[in-house]
Amino acid sequence: MSVTNPSETVALATPDAPASAPASTRRPRRGLLRGILGNRKAAFGACVLLLFGVVALAAPLLAPGNPSLITAIASQPPSLEHLFGTTAKGQDVLALTMHGARTSLLVGFVVGAAATLVGLLVGVASAYFGRVIDDLLSLVTNVFLLIPGLPLLVILAAFLPPGIGTVVVVLIITGWAGSARVLRSQALSIRSKDFVAxxxxxxxxxxxxxxxxxxxxxxxxxxxxxxxxxxxxxxxQAGLEFLGLGDASVVSWGTNLYWASNDGALFTGAWWAFVPSGLCIALVAFALAMVNYAVDEVTNPRLRTTKKGRTRA
Incomplete structure (x- = not known):
């Protein structure tokens, strides 16, 4: 019977310990994209977003010309000539919906990227430096979190000149604080790890x-x-423009709802004037939520364990 020398066991285990720690920290980053792409929820959300992106980019080809021009009889229901019907002014609803996707998606992704970047910089800097910088940045973040979001949006949009740039700036100002608080909490937990020390x-x-x-x-x-x-x-953005605080001359899903409300589409039964834009907003938000849930499902061990348990059952 052979007996293993304890010193040999320690010698064999010692070189492997430093190598396993970095590998464990890199494995989630390397397999994150692969896991998301293989998730059904993410695939469904990505297909819906891709469809809307293609329609938004191809809108000038699919519906050439100015979509705000009067091209037909007013308040016509959906037909072969106008698939989504016409508005109370005689505009083609399908053209307005496709061109509105360009503005709404552009504003949404620009606001999302800018608000996330500001929140990331504030959250990581606050968690890493700590002390005075953490206190100051946390104070500013708490001030923006305590101010009611809708009144602040309305006040800023009412006093600034109307336009897409104004809407983007207002949404970034009112939307970065929540992401900063979430990212700061995550950065604080990573800040205490051994590899950072x-x-x-x-x-x-x-x-x-x-x-x-x-x-x-x-x-x-x-x-x-x-x-x-x-x-x-x-x-x-859709909420601000529906309240009349955006640029009514710009075609977007929010302005489509604004003009449908002003023209009394709900009272006259012209459901085709507001349903397409509202349904597009709901579908895009649902697709983004599905991708978001898929990311959480891939990166959260508890959700993975629960899913495996249901599959075995």
Whole structure:
């Protein structure tokens, strides 16, 4: 019977320990995209978003000309000539819906990217530096979180000149605080890890630690925050424009709902004037929510365990 020397066991295990820790931290980042692409919810959401993106890009080819021009008899129901009917002014609803997708999707993704970036910078800087910087940034974040969102949106949109740029700026100002709070909490938990402490001890630059050590380990939460901010941007823009606080001359899903309300489409029974734009907003938000849930499902071990348990049952 052979007896293993304890010193040999320690010697064999010691070289493997440092190599396994970085591998465990890199494995979620490397397999994140692969897991999301293989998820059915993410595939469904991505197909819906791709469809809307293709329609938005091809809108000038599918419906050439100015969609706001009067081209038919007013208040006509859907037919072979006008698939989505016409508005009370005689505009083609299908053309308005396709051209409106360009503006609404552009504003939503720009607001989502900008709000996530601001929240990421504030959250990571607050968690890494701590002390005075953390107190100041947390104070500013709390102020924006305590102010009611809708009244602030209405006040800013009412006093600033109307336009797409104004809507984007207003939504970024009112939408970054929530993402900053979520990302700060995640960055605080990563800040206490051993590999971050080792980077600090070796004298690495704070920016390199934040962007090379902390940020890559926050990929899943950053993606989820971005998708939530895009949903907020599309819905908030439609809400502002429905209230008449946007530029009514710009074609978007929100202005389509605004003009349908002004023309009394709901009271006259012209459901085709407002259902397409409202349904598009709901479908895009649902698709983004499905992708967001898929990201959470791939990166959350509890959800993976529950799914495996249901499959076995």
């Amino acid at each position: 080792a980077a600090v001890v070796t004298g690495e630059h704070p920016l390199r630690i934040m962007f090379r050590e902390i940020l890559p380990n926050m990929a899943s939460i950053v993606m989820s925050t971005f998708l939530a901010c895009v949903i907020f941007g599309i819905g908030a």
